Amino acid sequence: MSRPIDTDPHLPFPILIGDIGGTNARFSILLDAYAEPRPFPIVQTANYPTIDQAIQKAVLDKTSVRPRATILAIAGPINGDEIPLTNCDWVVRPKALINDLGFEDVLVINDFEAQALAVASLAEEYREPIGAASDNFTASRVVLGPGTGLGVAGLVHAQHTWFPVPGEGGHVDVGPRTERDWRIWPFLTPVEDPTATVGRISAEELLSGRGLLNIYHAVCGADGKEPTLPTPADVSTAALAGTDAAAEEAISLFTTYLARVAGDMALIFMAKGGVYLAGGISQKIIPALKKPEFRAAFEDKAPHSALMRTIPTYVVTHPLAALSGLAAYAQTPTRFGVETDGRRWRG
Numbered sequence: 001m002s003r004p005i006d007t008d009p010h011l012p013f014p015i016l017i018g019d020i021g022g023t024n025a026r027f028s029i030l031l032d033a034y035a036e037p038r039p040f041p042i043v044q045t046a047n048y049p050t051i052d053q054a055i056q057k058a059v060l061d062k063t064s065v066r067p068r069a070t071i072l073a074i075a076g077p078i079n080g081d082e083i084p085l086t087n088c089d090w091v092v093r094p095k096a097l098i099n100d101l102g103f104e105d106v107l108v109i110n111d112f113e114a115q116a117l118a119v120a121s122l123a124e125e126y127r128e129p130i131g132a133a134s135d136n137f138t139a140s141r142v143v144l145g146p147g148t149g150l151g152v153a154g155l156v157h158a159q160h161t162w163f164p165v166p167g168e169g170g171h172v173d174v175g176p177r178t179e180r181d182w183r184i185w186p187f188l189t190p191v192e193d194p195t196a197t198v199g200r201i202s203a204e205e206l207l208s209g210r211g212l213l214n215i216y217h218a219v220c221g222a223d224g225k226e227p228t229l230p231t232p233a234d235v236s237t238a239a240l241a242g243t244d245a246a247a248e249e250a251i252s253l254f255t256t257y258l259a260r261v262a263g264d265m266a267l268i269f270m271a272k273g274g275v276y277l278a279g280g281i282s283q284k285i286i287p288a289l290k291k292p293e294f295r296a297a298f299e300d301k302a303p304h305s306a307l308m309r310t311i312p313t314y315v316v317t318h319p320l321a322a323l324s325g326l327a328a329y330a331q332t333p334t335r336f337g338v339e340t341d342g343r344r345w346r347g
């Protein structure tokens, strides 16, 4: 028996999938449920005034395939018919995509929801284990991604279905714990965020590009030294090369705080299937994450340390992880419990 159209999660092929970040937009086309996604060159969002023009010029003008549907993953909340992106001037207008570009079906989801879809079935070659624990059964997972901000999503496994749970976990409070933390904390001030509430250090203010710089400045401040490294990449490069003591401590604290928050998220979701570190920064600091501090802080969750020791941790190394999650969903939407209410438009 065929399902009524309103509850059928399948979108019609060909499907254009897009991962729209603050800086970069990545697109692929899926011809059918079995074909490999066909990628297009990465688009710099600053080079196009609107997403419609980017899709037209960077995708539709470059292929004779006419996608009938599109699934877009965006950074930011999805409310209503006008969806502004965080960190970029583009506004997603699904009705315009239908009327002007000819799509019949448009689905917009959160970027970390797409990352969560990706970790449901990430091949071994696209994940780097941190620590010895390994997953040998299907269980709920968590994905955390330090980048421009800190994205967090759960992936709950129930009733043979993966349910991505997008949230705002990057904005939980983090407090000092060790004696050194207590010395550093008074020097932690938002580096580039004038809207941050005074006195509140959220996870994102530590675990992001600006967060790493924030930690580095605080380490220098606590030691009465002048900071000399201007960017987060300078801090991690100097730390990994062992050429700057404050940068080395900053990256060590960054991995420790990331592990504490990752452990908290694992406890909340009972993520026996593992914690996956995505985002732009994790892949670049794998040697630091492989030092003992990360797993030690992750497992340091009395009275649940024994449980934490069994939970594997990985860095996602797939170059287009969010797109791979969207492709998995587009191919077999019934494997996933993705909420489409208020996020799907049809022409």
Ligand SMILES: Nc1ncnc2c1ncn2[C@@H]1O[C@H](COP(=O)(O)OP(=O)(O)OP(=O)(O)O)[C@@H](O)[C@H]1O
Pocket: 020, 021, 022, 023, 024, 025, 146, 147, 148, 149, 208, 209, 210, 212, 231, 232, 233, 234, 236, 237, 279, 280, 281, 284
């Ligand atoms: N080697 C590095 N070490 C530490 N931080 C880095 C490094 N390279 C870049 N960053 C920081 O990572 C952040 C960018 O993260 P990411 O690559 O995830 O970009 P994004 O804007 O969040 O995503 P998108 O590329 O999808 O637009 C910036 O704050 C940048 O300063």
